[in-house]
Amino acid sequence: QQQVKQSPQSLIVQKGGISIINCAYENTAFDYFPWYQQFPGKGPALLIAIRPDVSEKKEGRFTISFNKSAKQFSLHIMDSQPGDSATYFCAIPTGANNLFFGTGTRLTVIP
């Protein structure tokens, strides 16, 4: 039984602040960890992903940090903006390359 624990469930951050979302997993089919961003009424959009030959990956204001021994990975959003307000899902690959999603974090960035 796959388990992915995502926290927090919701997050409110001031504009310019740092948003941090965490995921912990039990098992993964292989080492690939994506984060998806979803706006209301839209499909999940791939935001950033890491393959842990490195422990950190940065793309613009978004950074994934990965701790293999702890089976945890996190998303950091630097200089958070109101346009970042969305639901963020972590996911891990299972079985035949399908994704098992976390429960989501609703981020609200206050102007």
Added chain:
Amino acid sequence: EPEVTQTPSHQVTQMGQEVILRCVPISNHLYFYWYRQILGQKVEFLVSFYNNEISEKSEIFDDQFSVERPDGSNFTLKIRSTKLEDSAMYFCASRFPPGTGVYEQYFGPGTRLTVT
């Protein structure tokens, strides 16, 4: 930029009716998926499809569901006899085939299915 497209955007149907949801995956992607998301909940895997056959399916994907790639561009999900609990957003996703070293899955905008 290539994207996954889905039609219709919203489908309303009566309980017991059959529905077909359509997807056009990204060109050159050969691995296809259907996921669903009940309102306010997480995204759940339904089925994956590769090389003209189901690769894997979840417990949700029971005998009422089927998938098909009727031609070189479309990928469909059929629900044979809809239930109220089938009401959800259904997302199609696609990716490059295994062995390419590319794992990223790209999602379509979804079809909102409402069963009354």
